[in-house]
Amino acid sequence: MSLFDRFVGHLFKRGEITMILADGTAKVFGSPDAALKPVTIRFVDKGVPAFIARNPHLHAAEAYMDGRLVIEQGDIRDLVDLVRANGKWEEGRVTLRGTLSSLVRDRLRARIQAFNDARRAKANVAHHYDLNDRLYDLFLDVDRQYSCAYFTDPANDLDTAQADKKAHIAAKLHLKPGQRVLDIGCGWGGMALYLNRAADVDVLGVTLSEEQLKVARQRAEAAGVSGRVKFELIDYRALDGRFDRIVSVGMFEHVGVPQYEAFFLKCRELLADDGVMLLHTIGRFGVPGKTDAFTLKYIFPGGYNPALSEIVSASQQAKMIVADVETLRLHYGLTLDRWYDRTMAAKDAIVALYDERFFRMWTFYLAGARAAFIHGNLCNYQIQYIRDRRALPITRDYMAEAEKALPR
Amino acid sequence: MSLFDRFVGHLFKRGEITMILADGTAKVFGSPDAALKPVTIRFVDKGVPAFIARNPHLHAAEAYMDGRLVIEQGDIRDLVDLVRANGKWEEGRVTLRGTLSSLVRDRLRARIQAFNDARRAKANVAHHYDLNDRLYDLFLDVDRQYSCAYFTDPANDLDTAQADKKAHIAAKLHLKPGQRVLDIGCGWGGMALYLNRAADVDVLGVTLSEEQLKVARQRAEAAGVSGRVKFELIDYRALDGRFDRIVSVGMFEHVGVPQYEAFFLKCRELLADDGVMLLHTIGRFGVPGKTDAFTLKYIFPGGYNPALSEIVSASQQAKMIVADVETLRLHYGLTLDRWYDRTMAAKDAIVALYDERFFRMWTFYLAGARAAFIHGNLCNYQIQYIRDRRALPITRDYMAEAEKALPR
Structure with a gap:
């Protein structure tokens, strides 16, 4: 199994998502869940997965806005719902944040928002x-x-x-x-x-x-x-x-x-x-x-x-x-x-x-x-x-x- | 006016309090207030005022418990009500606390209560x-x-x-x-x-x-x-x-x-x-x-x-x-x-x-x-x-x- 498959497979457990890569290959992740609609997305060029991986939340949004990530089945609400229901992004952020002392984090935020x-x-x-x-x-x-x-x-x-x-x-x-x-x-x-x-x-x-x-x-x-x-x-x-x-x-x-x-x-x-x-x-x-x-x-x-x-x-x-x-x-x-x-x-x-x-x-x-x-x-x-x-x-x-x- | 008179006069503005000193002298402070009952207290020995001044809240309580501060008119509820309505103790504590950094204060408290x-x-x-x-x-x-x-x-x-x-x-x-x-x-x-x-x-x-x-x-x-x-x-x-x-x-x-x-x-x-x-x-x-x-x-x-x-x-x-x-x-x-x-x-x-x-x-x-x-x-x-x-x-x-x- 490729690194991509293992990584994405780890992200999606609940609900079913089909990803069509730029070369036409289709991969299915997750498993059906009555509360979540199945979604099919297509990466228009082969750089999209790596682009998203570098800054997931922002780049997924930008890939979608720019038409590089196209939703073929379902809509953006279904896709986001499926991603958030799996909750891994949230956890990932929490873990990352846990490594910064709260003091440093608060100061940074204070400086930005002052x-x-x-x-x-x-x-x-x-x-x-x-x-x-x-x-x-x-x-x-x-x-x-x-x-x-x-x-x-x-x-x-x-x-x-x-x-x-x-x-x-x-x-x-x-x-x-x-x-x-x-x-x-x-x-x-x-x-x-x-x-x-x-x-x-x-x-x-x-x-x-x-x-x-x-x-x-x-x-x-x-x-x-x-x-x-x-x-x-x-x-x-x-x-x-x-x-x-x-x-x-x-x-x-x-x-x-x-x-x-x-x-x-x-x-x-x-x-x-x-x-x-x-x-x-x-x-x-x-x-x-x-x-x-x-x-x-x-x-x-x-x-x-x-x-x-x-x-x-x-x-x-x-x-x-x-x-x-x-x-x-x-x-x-x-x-x-x-x-x-x-x-x-x-x-x-x-x-x-x-x-x-x-x-x-x-x-x-x-x-x-x-x-x-x-x-x-x-x-x-x-x-x-x-x-x-x-x-x-x-x-x-x-x-x-x-x-x-x-x-x- | 004595230091005692000036200090106590500063504490009591609302309501009327009469203080009978150990030598029998009576002094009246404050002014009548419909919401507050007048109170008369007696200091049994001449050391009581200085004792209270050293640690007001604790020592006032102890002088009262020990019978060195006697309430001649009203009761302890009336007396405390009158003191708190004047609010000076609260303010005094706030000012004092303001001089300690909140960090030092929090650490002290943490150590005591841990x-x-x-x-x-x-x-x-x-x-x-x-x-x-x-x-x-x-x-x-x-x-x-x-x-x-x-x-x-x-x-x-x-x-x-x-x-x-x-x-x-x-x-x-x-x-x-x-x-x-x-x-x-x-x-x-x-x-x-x-x-x-x-x-x-x-x-x-x-x-x-x-x-x-x-x-x-x-x-x-x-x-x-x-x-x-x-x-x-x-x-x-x-x-x-x-x-x-x-x-x-x-x-x-x-x-x-x-x-x-x-x-x-x-x-x-x-x-x-x-x-x-x-x-x-x-x-x-x-x-x-x-x-x-x-x-x-x-x-x-x-x-x-x-x-x-x-x-x-x-x-x-x-x-x-x-x-x-x-x-x-x-x-x-x-x-x-x-x-x-x-x-x-x-x-x-x-x-x-x-x-x-x-x-x-x-x-x-x-x-x-x-x-x-x-x-x-x-x-x-x-x-x-x-x-x-x-x-x-x-x-x-x-x-x-x-x-x-x-x-x-």
């Missing part, structure tokens, strides 16, 4: 969120919620799950009419508009994306609430004033570990003494890790998904009291399934907007993220913060009551 | 929990729950709040009839007996206290469930086998930071793949701190109340997934209020069991702990753990539903 200043932050945001508006319409829900949805039933559709997510978050904010709410990283304004409509509050949404700002303002105008729901193109660090409530959904992933304490100190400064804050962010179950090279290079420059200890260490240093943590486990996997399906259905339109390579990059991103939530270490944390121990009712019963009563 | 081996653990437990059985009957609730109660209404009585606590915890365990449950640090068996009665499960409770073991076994016999609710005198580290559920209430405070990872690794080993664990422990809101000298010397040798980051860092290292965190904020203050009232009402019986000095030590302990939960950094964490992301329903709705249905 420079998330306002200008860099804006460039990172523009890289992703200033993509053609039309793209987001094609794969997101009707309200353009670009973060983990909340599935009261795993069979729910995307619009329902995103509406339930907004209600779930609003319930944890314990809102009262007339309160001032700050939405840090407001996206296209959906959450801000919802909170105003659902709880009669005034909202300031801030974003670093000019595209998002434009859309959010138009929506507030169209809804006739631009006097009560305002949007600004401003770094949250430049804000002042006090807010009764702060909500931040899917923005913390861009903050960077060295900035966490500053983030929470700023939030504490902006939060009223009896205020409540709800942080909704991707995180990981286990120990701190690092963002994969593909995501950093093509999708989210500067992006990082924290371990819970990293969030809590920073927030407790800033004297923010953790009142409640809910770990949304499979919800993001379900969300990404919907986004992937919508992306596939909109293939022609997306290729027309960009090109085939972009489409493959985008589907690789969604498939990879989905698999990380289903097989890997990713999850979504909702963390509720207060400054004063008396800021919320003594039990959590108010959450379920509010959630039932809130509009969808 | 030796929590099985023999030491048993001695620490015996120090507190092998006190005369009768004492616990006098100040605890009817079920002898010696941990934070759960007040669905702050006006509830102790028996109600402890019954609600057991239901609150049972709901988070997501129990099914016939499951095997492990109770680590089972006390006098109340939780184990409740879980069996409420959810038809088999329970093994373990304790290091011979007094607790005896009582717990007698109770299981008396209830006719000794075939299904068993108790053993064994260190949790010596257990083997697998359990569907693990519950640990008020035991983690005795584990010690250097043992946290080993604790969670052992729990993971003992927990079924689809198991659920509920940890109920005192903790602190802010950064890691240290146990005060009085508590370590007289009440809980080896005791330590962790910051949330310390718990989470250790558990994520052991690959335990945090599914849910609830921070019980004022509940322990309310619990300690009830315990204090019952202790005061049972003064004669407690003095007859021990002596006046023990009674003053005990009231100082309860008053000090109460104030730390109301004015200081203490709280009670309930952390729900799983090994597998699919081990629990996708939303938390099952908790509220179970809680309503569970017996009290």
